[in-house]
Amino acid sequence: MSEGEKNKVKILVCCHKAGEWLNDDIYLPIQCGKAISDLDLGIQGDDTGDNISVKNKNYCELTAIYWAWKNLRDVDYVGLVHYRRYFMLKGHICYPREVFYVNDISFISDFLLEKNELIKLLKKSDVILPIKKTLSLSLKRNYCSNHISEDFSILRDVLKEKSPEYLSSFDQVMNKRNSASFYNMFIFPFSIFDDYCTWLFNLLFEVERRISISFYPYQARVLGFMGERLLNVYCFHHNLRITYKPILFIGSSDPYGYFMYLMNRLRNNISFLISS
Known part of the structure; x- marks a missing residue:
C-alpha cells in the first residue's frame, strides 16, 4: 500500500454561488451558509449533522470549518480553500x-500536487498556510482601523478569561507583527485541527454572546475576521512547523507586476516601523 493510500486528505472548497471548482478524491466542495441560502448548488452543504450554517453571515468560511470538525470522520488531514x-x-x-x-x-x-506528493509535503510540517500578507500597521491597529475596535477588546478579554495561557502569544502576534496568513485557509493534520477548533470555537461562541453584531454586511462578518487572526495566534503559540504557500487566485489577471509587489511590501514595512 502506498503512502498516499494510507492517508486520507480532505480539503474543503468553500462555495456560495454557481461556478466551477475542484471536486475529486482530495477536494470536497461545500456550500457555505446553505441553511440561509435560496440556492442549492448540488454539493455538500454545511447544514447537515452538527452545524452552524445559519451563522454564516457572521462566521463566513468558519461554518465550513465547524462542519468538517464535527462531521468528517476517518480523515488524516483537513484543509480549507x-x-x-x-x-x-x-x-x-x-x-x-x-x-x-x-x-x-x-x-x-499545473500548480497542484498528486496525492502521494501532497502527503510527503504534509509530513514535513505541522500546517500549510498562505504566504503572509504584509500590512502597514500592526495586526491590532489594522483590525481596529478597518473594523470595530470594541470587538477586538472583547476578544482579548474573552481569551484572557478562557485561555489565559495564550494571552502573551496573542499580544505578541497582534501588537508586534504586521503580517499574517489570511482567508482562514490551512491544511492541518486532523489531531491538530481538532485541538485548534476546540480552542477557536470556545472563544468565538463567547465573543458572539458579548458583542453587538453590526447591521452592515461587511462588519457583520466579524467572527470570520477574528478567526483569520486567531489562526496565526494558535500556530505561533504552539510553535508549529509552518510551510507557507502562495494563493492561486482564479478568474483574474495579475493587477501587479512582481516589482510592484515588492515595492508595496517594502512600503508597508517602512510604514509599520515608523508607526511602531
Whole structure:
C-alpha cells in the first residue's frame, strides 16, 4: 500500500454561488451558509449533522470549518480553500509572493500536487498556510482601523478569561507583527485541527454572546475576521512547523507586476516601523 493510500486528505472548497471548482478524491466542495441560502448548488452543504450554517453571515468560511470538525470522520488531514482561492502547491518557487493569478480553473492543474506528493509535503510540517500578507500597521491597529475596535477588546478579554495561557502569544502576534496568513485557509493534520477548533470555537461562541453584531454586511462578518487572526495566534503559540504557500487566485489577471509587489511590501514595512 502506498503512502498516499494510507492517508486520507480532505480539503474543503468553500462555495456560495454557481461556478466551477475542484471536486475529486482530495477536494470536497461545500456550500457555505446553505441553511440561509435560496440556492442549492448540488454539493455538500454545511447544514447537515452538527452545524452552524445559519451563522454564516457572521462566521463566513468558519461554518465550513465547524462542519468538517464535527462531521468528517476517518480523515488524516483537513484543509480549507475557496472556490477562487487555492494553495499553489508547486511552481514559481524562485520568487514567492502572496498571490498568483490565472484566468480560469482550467490552468490550475499545473500548480497542484498528486496525492502521494501532497502527503510527503504534509509530513514535513505541522500546517500549510498562505504566504503572509504584509500590512502597514500592526495586526491590532489594522483590525481596529478597518473594523470595530470594541470587538477586538472583547476578544482579548474573552481569551484572557478562557485561555489565559495564550494571552502573551496573542499580544505578541497582534501588537508586534504586521503580517499574517489570511482567508482562514490551512491544511492541518486532523489531531491538530481538532485541538485548534476546540480552542477557536470556545472563544468565538463567547465573543458572539458579548458583542453587538453590526447591521452592515461587511462588519457583520466579524467572527470570520477574528478567526483569520486567531489562526496565526494558535500556530505561533504552539510553535508549529509552518510551510507557507502562495494563493492561486482564479478568474483574474495579475493587477501587479512582481516589482510592484515588492515595492508595496517594502512600503508597508517602512510604514509599520515608523508607526511602531
